[in-house]
Amino acid sequence: MPELPEVETIRRQLEPLLREKLLLGAPLKALLPQRLFSLKRYGKVLFMEFETFYLKIHLRLTGNLVIKKLPEKERHLLAIFRFEDQRLFLYDIRKFSEVVLLDKKKFEKQVSALGKDALAISLDDFRQIIYSARRAIKTLLLDQRKIAGLGNIYVDEILFRAEIHPLKQANTLAEEEVEKLYQVMKKTLKRAIELRGSSVRDYVDAFGEKGLFQKEHLVYGKRGKPCVKCGTELSYIKVAQRGTTFCPRCQKI
Numbered sequence: 001m002p003e004l005p006e007v008e009t010i011r012r013q014l015e016p017l018l019r020e021k022l023l024l025g026a027p028l029k030a031l032l033p034q035r036l037f038s039l040k041r042y043g044k045v046l047f048m049e050f051e052t053f054y055l056k057i058h059l060r061l062t063g064n065l066v067i068k069k070l071p072e073k074e075r076h077l078l079a080i081f082r083f084e085d086q087r088l089f090l091y092d093i094r095k096f097s098e099v100v101l102l103d104k105k106k107f108e109k110q111v112s113a114l115g116k117d118a119l120a121i122s123l124d125d126f127r128q129i130i131y132s133a134r135r136a137i138k139t140l141l142l143d144q145r146k147i148a149g150l151g152n153i154y155v156d157e158i159l160f161r162a163e164i165h166p167l168k169q170a171n172t173l174a175e176e177e178v179e180k181l182y183q184v185m186k187k188t189l190k191r192a193i194e195l196r197g198s199s200v201r202d203y204v205d206a207f208g209e210k211g212l213f214q215k216e217h218l219v220y221g222k223r224g225k226p227c228v229k230c231g232t233e234l235s236y237i238k239v240a241q242r243g244t245t246f247c248p249r250c251q252k253i
């Protein structure tokens with residue numbers, strides 16, 4: 001599922017579309033043509049700002065946005081957006097992706113319903129969110145209304161790198177642990193963006209290429225394998241109904 005690094009990769013790759021006019025694309029027919037003014041990302045959600053409206057694109061589990069010059073007929077195509085020079089294709093094998101037309105007011109409402117973006121959040125805000133939550137740190141980090149952008153892959157990778165047990169109650173973390181978690185979160189997300197995200201199942205970037213960060217995964221999808229730090233067999237549990245891999249020795253509760 002595309003998380004912050006994957007959606008940010010796509011957002012950056014779509015920048016050549018800026019200032020181009022969108023000519024065709026359901027459900028916008030009556031409103032077109034309109035120029036694309038900005039590409040924003042909050043958490044895992046992409047917002048395209050046009051002259052009089054916003055388009056929200058949420059790729060959910062298996063959505064892929066791919067930019068191409070030529071029209072094609074392919075399977076799992078959910079939508080086509082035709083700009084002056086290029087076309088943007090939305091593919092989704094499971095069809096859970098969301099494309100919603102929003103006016104400015106609704107756009108602002110949607111953004112304010114999301115928590116602070118994981119890449120943009122300040123240490124002070126992060127600390128405040130952690131210390132006001134009496135629940136497992138993993139559950140908190142997955143909550144898009146608190147901190148937006150992290151999903152199962154990056155939460156497991158970040159908690160392992162910060163050496164924090166996924167079930168540890170958030171407000172019991174030591175001050176140094178919170179700071180380490182914050183630094184590790186930023187570093188891991190930036191590295192994943194550099195490598196254009198993680199391709200574990202269907203994800204490809206906006207040029208149809210696989211990301212490379214999965215090669216640097218240390219725990220996600222590695223249950224039963226030895227920990228890269230201490231050699232202990234990695235454990236697997238469910239946290240908030242999500243499969244969770246961690247090292248029982250490096251990540252003490």
Ligand SMILES: [Zn+2]
Binds near residue numbers: 250
């Ligand atoms: Zn270990």
